[in-house]
Amino acid sequence: MPGTIGQVPEDSRPPPRGLMDTAEFAAVVATRGAEVVAARLAPFLTVARRARIEAVLRARVASLQVAIEDPQDPHNVAAVVRSAEALGVGAVHVIGGRASGLLSRKVTRGTFYWADIRHHAGWDDFRAGLPAGMQLAGACVDPGTVELAVVPVDRPLCLLFGNEQSGLSARARAACTLHFRIPMAGMAESLNLSVAAGITMYTLLERRRALLGGAGDLPDQELAGQRARWYAKAIDPRLVRRALEIAGERTEEESSS
Numbered sequence: 001m002p003g004t005i006g007q008v009p010e011d012s013r014p015p016p017r018g019l020m021d022t023a024e025f026a027a028v029v030a031t032r033g034a035e036v037v038a039a040r041l042a043p044f045l046t047v048a049r050r051a052r053i054e055a056v057l058r059a060r061v062a063s064l065q066v067a068i069e070d071p072q073d074p075h076n077v078a079a080v081v082r083s084a085e086a087l088g089v090g091a092v093h094v095i096g097g098r099a100s101g102l103l104s105r106k107v108t109r110g111t112f113y114w115a116d117i118r119h120h121a122g123w124d125d126f127r128a129g130l131p132a133g134m135q136l137a138g139a140c141v142d143p144g145t146v147e148l149a150v151v152p153v154d155r156p157l158c159l160l161f162g163n164e165q166s167g168l169s170a171r172a173r174a175a176c177t178l179h180f181r182i183p184m185a186g187m188a189e190s191l192n193l194s195v196a197a198g199i200t201m202y203t204l205l206e207r208r209r210a211l212l213g214g215a216g217d218l219p220d221q222e223l224a225g226q227r228a229r230w231y232a233k234a235i236d237p238r239l240v241r242r243a244l245e246i247a248g249e250r251t252e253e254e255s256s257s
C-alpha cells in the first residue's frame, strides 16, 4: 500500500517534506538488506518497543489468511482487519468491493497500520496474489458444508467470506477446496460477516498454533523484512531517512560482513 513510512504526527498537515515513501524504503531494503536496515533503525526505538514488535511478528501465522469477496460495508472490512491483526492472522485480502472500507480507521483504531492488507481489483488478481500452495476454504451458511470445528488445519489456508447480501459468488465457491459453516441454533439465517470471520479466525488460529507447536510461522526472510518495515513505521518518519543516510558509519553487523 502506498504512503509514507513511519508515523506522521496528527497535527502535521501537510506531512513534513523529505519523508521516505514505502516504495523508496522497499528499494533501500532491497539494496542494503533487511537486517542492516533494522540495525540502523533499532537505536531509535526503546528496548521495550522492539521487544513488543518482535513478539507480535513472531506470533503472526502466515499460513492462515483471510479474504473477503466484494464487501459493501466499510465497517465490516474494518472490523475484520482489526480482529485479524489482533489475533495474528497473516494477511487480509479484500477482493473488489468498496475500497473506502479500508479507511474506516475509527473501527480499526490504529491496527490498520500494522495489518497486512492486500486489496485486489477482482477475483483474478486475488488468485494470482495468493501464496503458492495455499488452499481456499469458503465460509457458507449452507447446511451441506462441514462444521468449522472439523476444518483441517494441517495446510496453509485462506478463509474466504462472502458479500453481506449475496454471500460467496459461484466462482469463489467453485475455487474452494472445502466449504464450512459455523453451526447456528437461532432464527437468524446467517451471522454478520465480521462476526463469522472473527469466530472462524479465533477457532482455526488456536488449532493451527497448537499444530505448529508455537505462536507463529513467518518465514525468517519475511520476518526480517517485516521487522525492518515495522521499525521504520514505529519511529518519527524524519528519523528514518536520517538513520539510513548516515554516511561513513557502519553498524556492527555491516562491519562484520
Ligand SMILES: C[S@@+](CC[C@H](N)C(=O)[O-])C[C@H]1O[C@@H](n2cnc3c(N)ncnc32)[C@H](O)[C@@H]1O
Binding pocket: 138, 139, 140, 141, 160, 161, 162, 163, 164, 165, 166, 167, 168, 180, 181, 182, 183, 184, 189, 190, 191, 192, 193, 194, 196
Ligand atoms: C451476512 S452473510 C451473507 C448471507 C447470504 N445471504 C448468504 O447466503 O451467504 C456474509 C458472509 O458471512 C459468512 N457467514 C455468515 N454466517 C455464517 C455461518 N453461520 N457459517 C459460515 N459463514 C457464515 C459467509 O461467508 C457469508 O457469505
